[in-house]
Amino acid sequence: MTDDPTAAPAVTSEEATPAGVVHNTFALVRVLSQAQRPVGVTDLASVVGIPKTTAHRLLEQMAREGIVTRRDHKWALAPGFGDLARPAHQPSPEALVARPRLQALSQATGATLLLHRQSGDTLETLWCWFGPHFRRVMPPAEQRLAAVHPASAIWRALRFGQLAAEYQEVHPGCNCIAAPVSLPSGGTGVVTLVRPDNLEVESLKRPLERVASRILSDMRRLGD
Secondary structure (H helix, E strand, C coil): CCCCCCCCCCCCHHHHCHHHHHHHHHHHHHHHHHCCCCEEHHHHHHHHCCCHHHHHHHHHHHHHCCCEEEECCEEEECCCHHHHHCCCCCCCHHHHHHHHHHHHHHHHHCCEEEEEEEECCEEEEEEEECCCCCCCCCCHHHHHHHHCCCCCHHHHHHHHCCCEEEECCCCCCEEEEEEEEECCCCCEEEEEEEEECCCCCHHHHHHHHHHHHHHHHHHHHHHC
8 A cells, every 4th residue: 555646556447357458448549649749658547547557568468469669668559550540531620720729728737628610500529639637537438428518618608609617517527618719711619628627717718718819810820
């Protein structure tokens, strides 16, 4: 037993099951497919929310199957496999423009950042960047569903045309703020920030609005 908060947790019985192994393996692949450069096992384990020893064991197994490679003590998807891990569709121009700013804000705050476009009564997800602070509270798949919930801050922002907030109404473990942005290509987009309920979002309202404004400026410059 140790009181060291940085110590890796013990492997749980759930993680040791076949379903747990598959879930963690694909979680590692998803993180590596989004990374711009090789990632260390400590960071991978932190983002996925598993012990470092578990991440290392899974990476070694995937390396033997040719799925990942190790470069200077860091990990990346093997050549060719990365193409399979990426979405079949190409990101929209709006997503490509917004991505650097969304990633920067996520990395600075640990929050999940999303960009949606309204299409009638539905929301089209243009880009998601899942923050490490939030993965233990809600898996990425659930985050996607929560974002488009009728009670989400996204729909409030669209309804009132201004920044909106939602506190643990969609999910008891998270708070959400959203800022609308008019897209140069037509329609309305929404930039959304989500954090666990133990991390406040009030101080991030202005930064989120600034990011939304800068994304719009970037899109307009791209169209000139």
